[in-house]
Amino acid sequence: MEFPKNLTYAKTHEWLKKDGDLVEIGLTDYAQDQLGDIVFVNLPEVGDEVTMGESFADVESVKAVSDIYSPVTGVVAEINEALLDAPESVNGAPYDAWFIKVKDVTEEEDLLDADAYEALCQEGGEA
Amino acid sequence: MGSYVPSSAEEKKSMLAAVGVRTLDDLYASVSESVYLKEPVIPEGQSEMEVISKLSGMAEKNTVYKSIFRGAGAYHHYIPSIVKNVINKEAFRTTYTPYQAEISQGILQSIFEYQTMICELTGMDVSNASVYDGASAAAESIFMCQERKKTKAVISGTSNPEVIETIQTYCKSRGVPVVIVPAKDGQTDQAALAEALTDDTACLYFQQPNYFGVMEDSETLIQMAHDKKALAVMGVNPIALGLMKTPGELGADIAVGEGQPLGLPMSFGGPYLGFMASTKKLMRKLPGRIVGETKDARGGRCFVLTLQAREQHIRREKASSNICSNEALCAMTAGAYLTAMGPEGLAQAAKLCLSKAHYLASALAGIGYTPVYDKPFFHEFVTKTPIPAADVEKKLADKGILSGLPIGENEMLWCATEMNTKAQMDAVIAVLKGEE
Amino acid sequence: MELIFERSRHGHKMALLPACDVPEVTPDFPLRSEAPKLPEVSEVEMSRHYSALEQQAFGVNDGFYPLGSCTMKYNPAVNETAAGLPGFTELHPLQPESSVQGALEAMYLTQHLLADITGMDDVTLQPAAGAHGEYTGLLLIRAYHEARGDTARTKIIVPDSAHGTNPASAAMAGYSVVPVKSNAAGGVDLDALREAVGPDTAGLMLTNPNTLGIFDPNIREITQIVHDAGGLCYYDGANLNAVVGRARPGDMGFDCVHVNLHKTFSTPHGGGGPGSGPVGCKAFLEEYLPHPIVTKDDAGYHFMKPAHSFGRVRMFYGNFLVAIRALTYILTLGGDGLAEASGMAVLNANYLMTRLKDAIDIAYPGTCMHEFVMTLEKYKEETGVSALDVAKRLLDYGIHPPTMYFPLIVHEALMAEPTETESKETLDAAADVFCKIFEEGRTDPEMLHSAPHDTAIGRPDEVTAARHPKLRYTWAD
Structure with a gap:
C-alpha cells in the first residue's frame, strides 16, 4: 500500500495535491482497496460548488455505492472525464486518478501528512 | 378448504x-x-x-366483442400462437428475478434480446428491461431528465390523458413543475410550446402518434426542445414504429411507450409493460433492471443484471427510482412477438393498421362522421358524430361491435387494426346508416 | 447459447397475417429509413430457441427455492386457468361499464377480501408491484397531511433492516428518510424511535415480521408512538405470508398497507414481474385513493373517483389478470386455508432453522417467523468461505440459494424462506445439503470458492459487465 509523501490526506480517505491555485482531489490507495473493484465514478460538473465535509461524488462497485467527501470548500474547476470510461484506473493507479480540481478554496479541514495517514489506516481507518 | x-x-x-x-x-x-x-x-x-x-361465472358476465374499434391506450392486435406457447412455459412464468446468473441464462438472454429489439425498434442506443406500463415509463422518463437548474417538464396536451395524469402525480410529489401545452388542430400548439419552453425546462414529452391518432411534427418539436437545451422524450406506439421515422432518427433523447400492442392481450388494462430506451449518454439514468453481456469464469459469453448500483437495493433513498419488480414476462412476450413477426411481419401489421384505419375513416366520412382533424394519422382518428357519441356506442354495442371511444358529446376516437376486416367495417357503416 | 439474432436467416418467416382486404394506403408521414433488424426465423426455429432458453431458467418447480423475503411458493394451476378465461383476457379496458360487470365484480371482491385480510376499509388494485404500492401508500399519507395543512411533515422513518424500496419510495414521494436502528432482539428500538419522531414526522414504514424474520412484539407501542407524534403508519406487506389469516396490519395500528400478490397470494413471479401491489387504507384515507376504484350499488358495479383522489400511478386499473389469480387463490384457501398456509410457512422455516442451527450461526436464534437469517461471519473467518461461495455451491445441488447479503445489518447473511408449499422431505433433503456444504467448506474450501461447477455457466464477470456495459447485441457488419 502506498502513501506518497508529496500529498496530504483527509481522514475520510481522500488525497489532496496543490497545483498552483488549484487543489486536486482523489481517492487513496487504502480506500480503493477497501472498496474493491470500482465500476463507475459519478462526478460533479465544472462550476459546481463543493463544501468541506460534504459529498461531491460517489463511486460504485458492483454491489455498493460510496460517497466521496470534499476536504475543502470551493468551486469545481476541472473534472477527470477519463474516469468515466476507465473507472478501473482508480484501482490501478489511485494517485494518478484524480477526481476533481477545485479553485477558489475558502476552507480546508485539518489534513494529515503521509505518515499520520498511514498510521490511521493501520489502526483500521476511521470512515 | x-x-x-x-x-x-x-x-x-x-x-x-x-x-x-x-x-x-x-x-x-x-x-x-x-x-x-x-x-x-x-x-x-x-x-x-x-x-x-x-370465476367463470364472472368472466361470462362480460361482453367479449367480436369486432373492436377502440384503442386509446390499449390495442387489439393479432397474437401469434407461438407467442402464447412461449410465455406459458412454466420455468419462464414461475422463476424469480435472475439474480443468480448461473441458473438464469435463459431469462437473462431473453431480456438482452428484448433490449436489443427495443433499441432496433426505437433507433435508440440502450433499453432497460421494462417498467410497469407506458404511463409509468413516461413518468420515469421525466425524472431521467432532471438537472439541478433544469427541472420543469413540458408535456404536450395531445398526449393520452391517463399518461398526463400519471406524470402529474409522479412529478407533484417530487416537486417537479409540469406545464401542459394545449393542443391546436389535433397537434401540439407550437406557439404555446415556444412559450412553455424556458431556460429551466428539463424536457419535453410528446406522443407519436398522439392521443387523437394524429402524427405530430416530431422533428420541429424535438428541435424546439433542443434549442432550449431541454431533452426530448417521445412516447411512441411500437406497431407504428414498423413504419414511422424512429425517435433515434429524429434525435430524441429518450423513447418510451406502452408495449401492450406487442403480443399482450388487452386484459382489461393489465398486466402490460412500459418500454424505455435512451441515448448512451443517459444510460446510467435509466431506471430499473438492465441486462448486460460479459464472460463467465470459463471464458464463455454470458449475461448478468448490471449497472445495479443505480438501483434502490443499493442506492436506497438516493436511487432515482424505487422500481424493483418490473414486467419481465411481458417483456419476454414482446420479444417473442417481435421475433415471430420479424421485420416483414411488423411492417405488414403496421401497413394493415394504416390502410384499415384510412378505409374506415373515409367510409365514416361518407355517412356524415367527418374527421375532426385534417392531419396525417396512423391507426386512430377522431370524427364528429351526427348523433350523440354515447348513442353511437350503444347502437353498435347492440350489434356486438365495440365502437370508438366517446371523447366528447359528439366526438369519437376510432381505432382500426389488422384485426378489423373490411366486412366488420362495412357492418359499422351499415349499422350507423340504420341498414342493419 | 446462440442469440435469436444469430439464428436469424434472411427470408425465414412465418405466415401470420392475411393480405390487405381494403385499398392499400401510402403513409403521408415521415418513414423510418430502414427496417428494424428483428430476427428472421421460422416457427420451428423460434420454438426451439425458446425451449433452449427455458432449459436455462429455474422455476419454482425446478427445485427448492428458499429465497428470503421473496416468498417463492408454488403457483397453483387453477389460477392460470382463471386468468386465461377469454371473458377476462379479451376485455378492452375502456369498454362500457355495463359490458364488464363480471370484471368489476371480480375487482370489487378482490378489493374487499384484501381489505378484510389486512384489516383495512378499502383497497386499490392499481399499483403494479410492491414498490409501486409503497409509493401509492406514501402519496396517501402525503395527501392526508396536505389536506390538513400540516406541511411541516417532511420525514419518513424507516428501520435499518428495511428493503431498499422503502427509502427509495419515500424519496420518490418527496420525503427525506430517517433511519431508525434495530435493538438487540432485531426489533425496532423504541427509544430510538421516540427520539426520531416529532412534528416533522410524516410517517413510519415498517415490515412486520421484518427482514430478520422477527414479528415485533412491541408493534402496538410502535404505531402508538408514531400516531402520538402525528405521523401515520405504513405496513410493507412483503412478509405478510408469515401472518396472513392470523394477524392484521389494521389491528396492529397501521393506517395503510400494500400486499404483494406475487408473494403472499401465489401469483407467479415471471422472472421479475408482472407483480401486483394493491394498497389498503383505513376509512379516513379513502378519499385520497388513486382513481378509479370499484364500488357497488343496487344497479351494479361502478368505477368511482374518490373525492380527493391524489391522481393515478399508472394507466387503467392495475394488473387485472394478476388480481384474478390472487382472487382465485384467496377463494380457494379461504380464511381457514390462509391461516393454515401462514402457520405452515412459519413451521417450515423453524424446522429448517432447527435442522441447521448446529451447523451454522443463526443471526437471531429463537422462534422465527416465515424466514430466518444465517450469518456466516464467523464461518468465513474460520474457513475463508463466504456466504456467496455457499450460495454458489448450492446451485450445484439444484437448490436456489437464499437471499444473500441481506438484511444489511447482518454480516455474511443468508436469508432463507422455505414457504408452506414445501414438504418435510424437501426440507430434510435441503438441510442435508446445507450441512454437507458447510462441512465441505471446512475440508475443501476451494471447491466452494470455485463453485458452481455443474451449472450452464460459471461465475460471471460482473465487474467488467458494469465497467464496460454491453447492453444490446451488435451485428458484425
Whole structure:
C-alpha cells in the first residue's frame, strides 16, 4: 500500500495535491482497496460548488455505492472525464486518478501528512 | 378448504416436535394476544371446481366483442400462437428475478434480446428491461431528465390523458413543475410550446402518434426542445414504429411507450409493460433492471443484471427510482412477438393498421362522421358524430361491435387494426346508416 | 447459447397475417429509413430457441427455492386457468361499464377480501408491484397531511433492516428518510424511535415480521408512538405470508398497507414481474385513493373517483389478470386455508432453522417467523468461505440459494424462506445439503470458492459487465 509523501490526506480517505491555485482531489490507495473493484465514478460538473465535509461524488462497485467527501470548500474547476470510461484506473493507479480540481478554496479541514495517514489506516481507518 | 400444503398431519406433528412446540399457534408467541385473530376474517375456502365455476361465472358476465374499434391506450392486435406457447412455459412464468446468473441464462438472454429489439425498434442506443406500463415509463422518463437548474417538464396536451395524469402525480410529489401545452388542430400548439419552453425546462414529452391518432411534427418539436437545451422524450406506439421515422432518427433523447400492442392481450388494462430506451449518454439514468453481456469464469459469453448500483437495493433513498419488480414476462412476450413477426411481419401489421384505419375513416366520412382533424394519422382518428357519441356506442354495442371511444358529446376516437376486416367495417357503416 | 439474432436467416418467416382486404394506403408521414433488424426465423426455429432458453431458467418447480423475503411458493394451476378465461383476457379496458360487470365484480371482491385480510376499509388494485404500492401508500399519507395543512411533515422513518424500496419510495414521494436502528432482539428500538419522531414526522414504514424474520412484539407501542407524534403508519406487506389469516396490519395500528400478490397470494413471479401491489387504507384515507376504484350499488358495479383522489400511478386499473389469480387463490384457501398456509410457512422455516442451527450461526436464534437469517461471519473467518461461495455451491445441488447479503445489518447473511408449499422431505433433503456444504467448506474450501461447477455457466464477470456495459447485441457488419 502506498502513501506518497508529496500529498496530504483527509481522514475520510481522500488525497489532496496543490497545483498552483488549484487543489486536486482523489481517492487513496487504502480506500480503493477497501472498496474493491470500482465500476463507475459519478462526478460533479465544472462550476459546481463543493463544501468541506460534504459529498461531491460517489463511486460504485458492483454491489455498493460510496460517497466521496470534499476536504475543502470551493468551486469545481476541472473534472477527470477519463474516469468515466476507465473507472478501473482508480484501482490501478489511485494517485494518478484524480477526481476533481477545485479553485477558489475558502476552507480546508485539518489534513494529515503521509505518515499520520498511514498510521490511521493501520489502526483500521476511521470512515 | 383448498390447500397447497403438502405435509401430512403426521409430518406436521413430527416437525412441531422437532421445533419444540405443540401447535402452530405456539409459534406465534411474539404476536400479542390483542392482535392475534381468534377466527377467520374471510369465508371458508372452496374446492377448485367451485372456485373456477365462480370465476367463470364472472368472466361470462362480460361482453367479449367480436369486432373492436377502440384503442386509446390499449390495442387489439393479432397474437401469434407461438407467442402464447412461449410465455406459458412454466420455468419462464414461475422463476424469480435472475439474480443468480448461473441458473438464469435463459431469462437473462431473453431480456438482452428484448433490449436489443427495443433499441432496433426505437433507433435508440440502450433499453432497460421494462417498467410497469407506458404511463409509468413516461413518468420515469421525466425524472431521467432532471438537472439541478433544469427541472420543469413540458408535456404536450395531445398526449393520452391517463399518461398526463400519471406524470402529474409522479412529478407533484417530487416537486417537479409540469406545464401542459394545449393542443391546436389535433397537434401540439407550437406557439404555446415556444412559450412553455424556458431556460429551466428539463424536457419535453410528446406522443407519436398522439392521443387523437394524429402524427405530430416530431422533428420541429424535438428541435424546439433542443434549442432550449431541454431533452426530448417521445412516447411512441411500437406497431407504428414498423413504419414511422424512429425517435433515434429524429434525435430524441429518450423513447418510451406502452408495449401492450406487442403480443399482450388487452386484459382489461393489465398486466402490460412500459418500454424505455435512451441515448448512451443517459444510460446510467435509466431506471430499473438492465441486462448486460460479459464472460463467465470459463471464458464463455454470458449475461448478468448490471449497472445495479443505480438501483434502490443499493442506492436506497438516493436511487432515482424505487422500481424493483418490473414486467419481465411481458417483456419476454414482446420479444417473442417481435421475433415471430420479424421485420416483414411488423411492417405488414403496421401497413394493415394504416390502410384499415384510412378505409374506415373515409367510409365514416361518407355517412356524415367527418374527421375532426385534417392531419396525417396512423391507426386512430377522431370524427364528429351526427348523433350523440354515447348513442353511437350503444347502437353498435347492440350489434356486438365495440365502437370508438366517446371523447366528447359528439366526438369519437376510432381505432382500426389488422384485426378489423373490411366486412366488420362495412357492418359499422351499415349499422350507423340504420341498414342493419 | 446462440442469440435469436444469430439464428436469424434472411427470408425465414412465418405466415401470420392475411393480405390487405381494403385499398392499400401510402403513409403521408415521415418513414423510418430502414427496417428494424428483428430476427428472421421460422416457427420451428423460434420454438426451439425458446425451449433452449427455458432449459436455462429455474422455476419454482425446478427445485427448492428458499429465497428470503421473496416468498417463492408454488403457483397453483387453477389460477392460470382463471386468468386465461377469454371473458377476462379479451376485455378492452375502456369498454362500457355495463359490458364488464363480471370484471368489476371480480375487482370489487378482490378489493374487499384484501381489505378484510389486512384489516383495512378499502383497497386499490392499481399499483403494479410492491414498490409501486409503497409509493401509492406514501402519496396517501402525503395527501392526508396536505389536506390538513400540516406541511411541516417532511420525514419518513424507516428501520435499518428495511428493503431498499422503502427509502427509495419515500424519496420518490418527496420525503427525506430517517433511519431508525434495530435493538438487540432485531426489533425496532423504541427509544430510538421516540427520539426520531416529532412534528416533522410524516410517517413510519415498517415490515412486520421484518427482514430478520422477527414479528415485533412491541408493534402496538410502535404505531402508538408514531400516531402520538402525528405521523401515520405504513405496513410493507412483503412478509405478510408469515401472518396472513392470523394477524392484521389494521389491528396492529397501521393506517395503510400494500400486499404483494406475487408473494403472499401465489401469483407467479415471471422472472421479475408482472407483480401486483394493491394498497389498503383505513376509512379516513379513502378519499385520497388513486382513481378509479370499484364500488357497488343496487344497479351494479361502478368505477368511482374518490373525492380527493391524489391522481393515478399508472394507466387503467392495475394488473387485472394478476388480481384474478390472487382472487382465485384467496377463494380457494379461504380464511381457514390462509391461516393454515401462514402457520405452515412459519413451521417450515423453524424446522429448517432447527435442522441447521448446529451447523451454522443463526443471526437471531429463537422462534422465527416465515424466514430466518444465517450469518456466516464467523464461518468465513474460520474457513475463508463466504456466504456467496455457499450460495454458489448450492446451485450445484439444484437448490436456489437464499437471499444473500441481506438484511444489511447482518454480516455474511443468508436469508432463507422455505414457504408452506414445501414438504418435510424437501426440507430434510435441503438441510442435508446445507450441512454437507458447510462441512465441505471446512475440508475443501476451494471447491466452494470455485463453485458452481455443474451449472450452464460459471461465475460471471460482473465487474467488467458494469465497467464496460454491453447492453444490446451488435451485428458484425
